[in-house]
Amino acid sequence: xxxxxxxxxxxxxxxxxxxxxxxxxxxxxxxxxxITLTTSTHPIEVHFSGTVGxxxxxxxxxxxxxxxxxxxxxxxxxxxxxxxxxYTTSIGIVYKSGVxxxxxxxxxxxxxxxxxxxxxxxxxxxxxxxxxxxxxxAF
Amino acid sequence: MPLFYQESxxxxxxxxxxxxxxxxxxxxxxxxxxxxxxxxxxxxxxxSMSSENSAANGWVEAQLIxxxxxxxxxxxxxxxxxxxxxxxxxxxxxxxxxxxxxxxxQWHVGALIGGSATITPSNGVNHATLYVxxxxx
Numbered sequence: 001x002x003x004x005x006x007x008x009x010x011x012x013x014x015x016x017x018x019x020x021x022x023x024x025x026x027x028x029x030x031x032x033x034x035i036t037l038t039t040s041t042h043p044i045e046v047h048f049s050g051t052v053g054x055x056x057x058x059x060x061x062x063x064x065x066x067x068x069x070x071x072x073x074x075x076x077x078x079x080x081x082x083x084x085x086x087y088t089t090s091i092g093i094v095y096k097s098g099v100x101x102x103x104x105x106x107x108x109x110x111x112x113x114x115x116x117x118x119x120x121x122x123x124x125x126x127x128x129x130x131x132x133x134x135x136x137x138a139f
Numbered sequence: 140m141p142l143f144y145q146e147s148x149x150x151x152x153x154x155x156x157x158x159x160x161x162x163x164x165x166x167x168x169x170x171x172x173x174x175x176x177x178x179x180x181x182x183x184x185x186x187s188m189s190s191e192n193s194a195a196n197g198w199v200e201a202q203l204i205x206x207x208x209x210x211x212x213x214x215x216x217x218x219x220x221x222x223x224x225x226x227x228x229x230x231x232x233x234x235x236x237x238x239x240x241x242x243x244x245q246w247h248v249g250a251l252i253g254g255s256a257t258i259t260p261s262n263g264v265n266h267a268t269l270y271v272x273x274x275x276x
């Protein structure tokens with residue numbers, strides 16, 4: 001008997017569609033970027049990308065990828081600029097899990113700032129952006 | 140248990156900057172383009188880029204356009220003259236109308252500071268790539 005299994009079983013994607021900001025210096029949920037999906041015993045691939053503005057010179061913004069409550073990867077973007085009102089930096093994370101247990105899994109992004117206010121502002125610009133893509137893959 | 144893996148990636152397409160490429164434009168101009176013919180499927184799109192700006196505190200804005208729809212973008216500053224930085228985008232479209240699709244990555248320098256943004260692939264630091272997967276799931 002052959003079992004017909006697609007090599008990408010499913011994909012899920014969310015992106016920031018309205019302005020969000022944080023002043024937290026510890027990781028908090030970047031609330032719109034949470035995906036819950038039910039998988040079989042397969043790995044997942046995760047792709048995150050975000051462009052964030054920081055209203056504080058020499059500040060940094062951190063992003064952390066969580067899978068089922070465990071931090072599995074992170075990235076830090078730092079701005080070190082003076083005299084410019086639009087400090088932006090971009091972060092990307094690519095991750096592949098081991099084989100997950102069959103059932104429901106939650107993938108989410110958290111973020112923090114070292115100083116000032118970090119914001120992602122898709123309203124009114126084409127570059128204020130963050131997106132999270134999750135693929136359940138066969139191998 | 141015998142398994143047969145069904146191809147859920149219909150096709151892929153890739154474009155990259157291979158020669159030194161610069162812009163001083165203050166409005167979006169094409170950096171990379173791909174044209175593919177698809178079924179009524181979604182696209183997964185990945186952008187990665189880095190460049191250097193001739194002006195301290197200058198920045199680059201880039202945007203992804205899928206069949207005429209501005210979908211996502213990125214922006215990044217150069218902290219000093221000649222310094223670089225990076226941008227990236229990941230995107231999934233809704234299922235498209237079957238037919239020819241034009242995927243464009245555009246860029247420009249920020250108007251307040253200006254300067255010239257340059258991608259020099261030969262220096263082993265800068266790059267720009269656009270990767271598209273047509274998928275059925």
